Amino acid sequence: MDAPKLLVQGVTKIFRTGRQRLDVLASIDLAIAAGEFVSLIGPSGCGKSTLFNIIAGVEQPTSGMIAIDGDAEHVRTGKTGYMPQQPLLLPWRTVEENVMLGLDVRHVPRKKARYEANELLKHFGLAEFAHNYPSTLSGGMRQRVALLRTVLFNRSFLLLDEPFGALDALTRLACQMWLLDLWQEVHSSVLFITHDVREAMLLSDRIYVLSARPARVLRIVDVDLPRPRQPEQLALEQAVQLEQELMSLLLKEQSI
Amino acid sequence: MKLHRLAGYGPAFVLVITLLALWELYVHLGQVSPLYLPAPSAIIQALINNWGVIYDNTVQTLLETVLGMGIAILLGLLLAVLLDISGWLRRAIYPLLVVSQTIPIIALAPLLLLWIGYDIRPKLIVVTLYCFFPIAVACADGLASAEPELMNLLGSMRASRWQTLWLVRLPGAMPSFFSGLRIAATYSVTGAIFGEYVGGFKGLGIYMEKATNSFATVLVFAAILVTAVLSLLLFGLVSVIERIALPWYHGTVARS
Numbered sequence: 268m269d270a271p272k273l274l275v276q277g278v279t280k281i282f283r284t285g286r287q288r289l290d291v292l293a294s295i296d297l298a299i300a301a302g303e304f305v306s307l308i309g310p311s312g313c314g315k316s317t318l319f320n321i322i323a324g325v326e327q328p329t330s331g332m333i334a335i336d337g338d339a340e341h342v343r344t345g346k347t348g349y350m351p352q353q354p355l356l357l358p359w360r361t362v363e364e365n366v367m368l369g370l371d372v373r374h375v376p377r378k379k380a381r382y383e384a385n386e387l388l389k390h391f392g393l394a395e396f397a398h399n400y401p402s403t404l405s406g407g408m409r410q411r412v413a414l415l416r417t418v419l420f421n422r423s424f425l426l427l428d429e430p431f432g433a434l435d436a437l438t439r440l441a442c443q444m445w446l447l448d449l450w451q452e453v454h455s456s457v458l459f460i461t462h463d464v465r466e467a468m469l470l471s472d473r474i475y476v477l478s479a480r481p482a483r484v485l486r487i488v489d490v491d492l493p494r495p496r497q498p499e500q501l502a503l504e505q506a507v508q509l510e511q512e513l514m515s516l517l518l519k520e521q522s523i
Numbered sequence: 524m525k526l527h528r529l530a531g532y533g534p535a536f537v538l539v540i541t542l543l544a545l546w547e548l549y550v551h552l553g554q555v556s557p558l559y560l561p562a563p564s565a566i567i568q569a570l571i572n573n574w575g576v577i578y579d580n581t582v583q584t585l586l587e588t589v590l591g592m593g594i595a596i597l598l599g600l601l602l603a604v605l606l607d608i609s610g611w612l613r614r615a616i617y618p619l620l621v622v623s624q625t626i627p628i629i630a631l632a633p634l635l636l637l638w639i640g641y642d643i644r645p646k647l648i649v650v651t652l653y654c655f656f657p658i659a660v661a662c663a664d665g666l667a668s669a670e671p672e673l674m675n676l677l678g679s680m681r682a683s684r685w686q687t688l689w690l691v692r693l694p695g696a697m698p699s700f701f702s703g704l705r706i707a708a709t710y711s712v713t714g715a716i717f718g719e720y721v722g723g724f725k726g727l728g729i730y731m732e733k734a735t736n737s738f739a740t741v742l743v744f745a746a747i748l749v750t751a752v753l754s755l756l757l758f759g760l761v762s763v764i765e766r767i768a769l770p771w772y773h774g775t776v777a778r779s
Contacts, residue, residue, distance in 0.1 A: 323679040345681035351672045359694045359771045371690060372682045400771045420680060 270337025272424055272456035273299040273322065278331030279481075280317055291317050293481035294331070299456050306459045306467035308513070309477030310521040315460045316352075318482070319428050322458070323349040335424065348421035348455075352429050354413035356401035362412050363388065363397040369420025387415050391449060407438040411445060422453045428460045440498060443469055447496055464513045468506060469496055476513060479520040486516060561741035570745040576730070581749055583726040587643060587715040588757070591650025595707060598651060599658030603696070604688070606659070607666040624656050628714075632721040646718030646726070653714035654707035661703025665696025698772050701765040708757040712750055 280292040291314040299305045309315050320326040322333060324343030332339050335346045348369075356365045363384050370380035388394045393411060401409055410430050417425055430446075431439045443466060450457060461467050467474045468490055476486040488509065492500045500506060543563045549555065550562040557565060570577065602620065606613045628649060635645035669692045677687045719728025727746050734742035766773055 320675060323675075324681075325675045325678045342681070344679055347679060349676060349679035351676060353672060355670065355673050355676055357691065357694070359697070359769065368690070369680050372677070372680045372686055402771065402774070426679075 270334070271298045272301045272303070272336065273297070273458065274332075274334040274337075274339075275318075275322065276332045278318070278321060278328045278333060280314070280321065280326075281329045290481035292321075292328070293483045295477075295482065295484060297475055297484065299458060301456055302454050303473065304450060304457045304459065304471045306461055306471040306474045307477060308461055308464060308467050308474060308517065309482060310479050310517060311462055313477050313480050313520070314482040315477060316428055319349075319426055319458075319460060323347050323426055325349075346421065346424065348417040348423075348425045350413055350417040350425070350427045350430055352432060354401075354409040356409055356413060356416075358401055361398050361400060362393065362404070365401065365412055366416045366419055368416055372420075384415075384419060387419055390452075391415060391445070405438075406434055407442050410434065410442055414446065414449070418449065418453060418455070422455050425455045425457045427457060429462070430459075431466070432461070432463075439466075444498075446470065451495065462517075464510055464517065465501055467513075468492070468510060469498065469501060474513070476516055479522065485520070488513065558738055558740055561744055565741050566744045566748060569741040570748060573742060573745065577727075577745060577749060580725055580727050580730040580746075581753065584712065584715050584719065584728065584750075585753065587646040587718065587726065588650060588711045588753070590643075591647045591715060592654055592707065592711050592757075594647060595651045595654035595658055595711075596704070598655045599662060599703065599707075600700070602655070602659040603662035603666055603700075604693075606663040607688075607692070613663075620656060620659060623652065626652070628652060628717060632718060635718075636722045641722055641724065645721075646715055646723065649718035650711055650714040653710040657706040657710075658700065658703040661706075662696050662700045665699025666692050668699075669695050697769055701761065701769070704765075705758060705761050708761045709754055711757060712754045716750060 275295055275297045278292055278295045279290075282289040282291060295318060297305070297307075307315055307318070317326065321328050322335075322343065324346070333343065335343055356362075357368065360368070363381065366384040366387060367377075367380045370383065371377075375383075385394065385397060388397050391411070393408070393415065396404060396408065396412075401412065404412065414427070414430060417427070427446075431442050434442060447470060457470075459467070459470060471490050474488045474490060475484055476488065477483070478485050490509070492503070492506060501510070547562050547564060550557075550560055561569070602616065606616055631652075632645065632649055635648055639645050639648075666688075673691055674687065677691055682690065715726070716728035716731070719726035720732055723729050727750055731743050731746045734740075734746065
């Protein structure tokens with residue numbers, strides 16, 4: 268059998284500043300198979316984003332092992348399509364040029380990069396905005412552009428950190444369905460961070476529930492809803508039951 | 524649109540005309556000797572009559588200004604990048620930059636003549652000393668204001684330090700750079716004139732000094748007028764270049 272896309276074993280993270288010590292991650296284990304859509308949910312401030320940065324290779328764990336495609340030895344930067352919470356589009360680049368950013372970093376010839384960006388924009392319904400500046404786009408469009416930038420850089424493994432957290436409910440749902448289409452088209456493995464239970468259920472094959480800080484895995488839940496997913500499926504009895512379960516689990520962890 | 528923008532200058536125009544009219548009236552009604560204060564009409568007349576000589580000197584001053592600004596831009600950008608490269612360099616260089624601005628140029632300029640001579644070089648040094656500081660400081664602040672999340676994103680793409688600088692930080696610092704450049708542009712002509720004033724063969728500074736020494740007050744005022752117009756034009760030119768160079772910063776919808 269192939270190595271899993273991502274394997275995380277016993278990862279901990281402790282921040283020290285002077286004498287202060289902050290335990291953020293307490294031994295996290297998780298695995299994502301190729302082509303799988305996995306969500307992480309947890310109370311706010313539980314260290315999801317730290318775990319994310321560690322997987323992307325931007326930060327290093329205090330201890331533990333992380334393997335991407337079975338490789339735990341080499342640096343992990345460049346091996347994931349990383350999308351932070353804000354779209355972080357560069358305001359001086361047009362939509363097309365923003366989507367190309369990762370290819371510029373990889374020194375892909377401009378002409379080729381432009382072509383690939385345009386193909387992607389066309390395919391996912393953003394072609395008419397290719398020459399717009401991000402400041403002229405709506406919130407939902409910015410997130411979609413940022414997602415395409417992520418996909419063009421690395422389509423095999425996407426790390427998405429609450430990409431739709433700041434959108435209104437309707438735009439959010441539209442973006443979720445759009446993401447599902449995209450995921451099915453490009454066959455990526457996805458690790459998706461959210462604190463929205465319904466979002467996690469709509470999108471994922473599997474959900475990891477994290478505890479409050481220091482974070483550990485409280486539960487792993489398989490979402491047995493048929494694909495392709497539709498929002499109505501969240502009204503099925505088994506879905507409602509699961510949602511209640513997850514909600515009460517999270518509520519216990521959430522402090523205000 | 525253009526008319527609308529011109530209309531924005533209306534109040535300034537009205538104020539200037541009013542002040543000029545009061546000045547003209549004061550000189551005529553008060554029987555002020557033109558040796559002390561020539562009337563605006565007399566200044567314009569003198570400017571027209573002596574245009575050949577004044578033009579020659581203006582070209583010299585303009586040359587010094589533009590060359591000095593060019594050096595200041597290169598020096599300012601270089602310093603800004605150096606300040607940005609390491610905290611150690613920043614702490615080492617920044618105080619020196621500030622000290623460089625406390626040097627009274629009135630004391631330094633004659634020394635420059637003594638060390639270097641009467642050619643264009645001491646004037647370039649004075650212009651550069653006036654102009655590099657706002658450019659360097661504004662640009663360094665612009666570089667430092669890049670979002671840490673954006674740095675993480677570039678880090679996850681395994682971008683090199685130079686790629687990060689070139690693709691993200693420098694373009695992001697351009698609005699700040701232009702703010703600094705606009706301040707520098709207003710100083711630059713005065714700087715050149717000051718450099719000439721201390722000693723030289725040609726230029727508006729020399730012209731003013733000669734005119735003062737021969738009590739041709741009206742010619743001093745004519746030269747001042749040219750100086751003011753020159754500064755305004757430079758300021759305007761920088762703004763125009765900024766609009767062309769940073770269309771995204773000025774609310775342009777799309778790039779054609």
